[in-house]
Amino acid sequence: MCATCGCSADGSVTMHVPGQENNHDHNHGHDHSHSHGKKIVDVEQDILQQNNLLAERNKGYFDAKNILALNLVSSPGSGKTTLLEKTLADLKGQLTFAVIEGDQQTTNDADRIHATGTKVTQINTGKGCHLDAHMVLHAIQGMKPKNDSVLFIENVGNLVCPAMFDLGEKERVVIISVTEGDDKPLKYPDIFFTSTLCIINKIDLLPYVPFSVEKVKENARKINRNIHIIEVSCTTGAGLQEWYDWLKSKVLAPETV
Amino acid sequence: MHELSVVMSIIEIATTQMEGADASEIEEIELEIGALSGVEENSFEFAWKQAVRNTPLQNAVRKINHIEGLATCLDCMIDFSITQLYDACPVCGGHFLNIKKGKELKVKSLVVN
Ligand SMILES: Nc1nc2c(ncn2[C@@H]2O[C@H](COP(=O)(O)OP(=O)(O)OP(=O)(O)O)[C@@H](O)[C@H]2O)c(=O)[nH]1
Numbered sequence: 150m151c152a153t154c155g156c157s158a159d160g161s162v163t164m165h166v167p168g169q170e171n172n173h174d175h176n177h178g179h180d181h182s183h184s185h186g187k188k189i190v191d192v193e194q195d196i197l198q199q200n201n202l203l204a205e206r207n208k209g210y211f212d213a214k215n216i217l218a219l220n221l222v223s224s225p226g227s228g229k230t231t232l233l234e235k236t237l238a239d240l241k242g243q244l245t246f247a248v249i250e251g252d253q254q255t256t257n258d259a260d261r262i263h264a265t266g267t268k269v270t271q272i273n274t275g276k277g278c279h280l281d282a283h284m285v286l287h288a289i290q291g292m293k294p295k296n297d298s299v300l301f302i303e304n305v306g307n308l309v310c311p312a313m314f315d316l317g318e319k320e321r322v323v324i325i326s327v328t329e330g331d332d333k334p335l336k337y338p339d340i341f342f343t344s345t346l347c348i349i350n351k352i353d354l355l356p357y358v359p360f361s362v363e364k365v366k367e368n369a370r371k372i373n374r375n376i377h378i379i380e381v382s383c384t385t386g387a388g389l390q391e392w393y394d395w396l397k398s399k400v401l402a403p404e405t406v
Numbered sequence: 407m408h409e410l411s412v413v414m415s416i417i418e419i420a421t422t423q424m425e426g427a428d429a430s431e432i433e434e435i436e437l438e439i440g441a442l443s444g445v446e447e448n449s450f451e452f453a454w455k456q457a458v459r460n461t462p463l464q465n466a467v468r469k470i471n472h473i474e475g476l477a478t479c480l481d482c483m484i485d486f487s488i489t490q491l492y493d494a495c496p497v498c499g500g501h502f503l504n505i506k507k508g509k510e511l512k513v514k515s516l517v518v519n
Pocket residue numbers: 223224225226227228229230231232258305306307350351352353354381382383384385
């Protein structure tokens with residue numbers, strides 16, 4: 150049992166702060182004494198409840214510190230880390246940032262973020278294919294993001310399971326690149342259903358690939374009529390201003406009670 | 407393979423409940439899984455076989471209540487069954503839907519001993 154949060158966790162998850170060593174392990178042992186007699190137990194419990202409770206806790210922490218937490222999800226290689234590198238460099242001095250990087254292995258992405266001078270923690274999920282609220286809870290305990298900052302959480306590259314695991318983020322941002330096919334929303338509807346912003350990246354490659362921006366928008370809106378869509382190229386910088394404007398509008402938005 | 411995480415959560419919930427009921431064995435477990443819950447049946451089956459070994463659920467009989475998707479079109483206010491989140495309203499062809507059923511993912515009950 151994890152003493153800090155009272156929850157259980159996969160012992161293969163590790164945390165790294167570039168420049169520091171810091172491992173977090175969980176052990177779960179318990180003793181039992183049981184008596185006998187057959188019984189029906191009415192459970193009626195949501196299977197994701199444990200995650201959702203911890204996500205609520207993260208959310209409370211973010212709200213109290215006025216932190217804008219964004220969960221970035223995409224297929225492997227759509228450009229999440231590149232978009233962050235660009236954003237951190239271009240908005241340096243305008244906003245305060247912190248980053249949590251999720252990958253199965255390596256600290257490559259955290260090292261790339263560290264190079265921009267931004268506070269970053271790497272979560273390695275081992276065999277796990279998504280971040281969950283518990284991992285994020287421990288990451289924020291370690292990194293203590295500043296009040297009024299923007300916290301980017303780059304999820305493991307995967308369009309399937311991150312959809313099910315609320316991390317306590319304010320907004321979920323799904324990124325797709327034009328090399329992935331314009332039917333992506335239909336193939337992975339859950340992630341588009343639960344995201345508020347869709348970024349279409351690598352539009353510099355549009356001349357070389359059969360990808361219809363109109364088609365992908367239409368498909369995304371079949372699943373989520375209200376999803377906001379921004380087209381960008383991290384390579385040429387096209388469209389990035391629109392993303393920065395969106396981001397700033399979220400930071401400045403007063404809390405509506 | 408989030409199905410493995412799902413199965414791990416089920417084991418945790420079931421074990422806690424079994425212990426709370428002062429029992430040492432789970433004979434039966436009843437689950438509710440919606441068609442739009444994001445759980446894929448084959449992966450779930452595979453994950454279950456791997457994960458329940460050496461847990462109180464190892465020999466439990468598993469019952470799954472499958473819940474079909476049901477949505478309301480927010481433009482026409484009619485209910486209709488859906489199998490995908492991108493299904494269109496059969497009346498207006500629109501996609502402005504409220505999902506009423508199909509997202510369930512629950513442990514309903516246990517029989518413990
Ligand atoms: N042409 C082009 N390439 C891009 C663009 N954005 C990113 N890339 C390239 O795409 C590759 C993957 O980018 P990353 O930022 O590492 O992608 P990621 O989504 O963080 O990948 P994972 O963390 O492994 O899931 C890199 O080689 C980038 O240089 C873009 O706008 N245009």
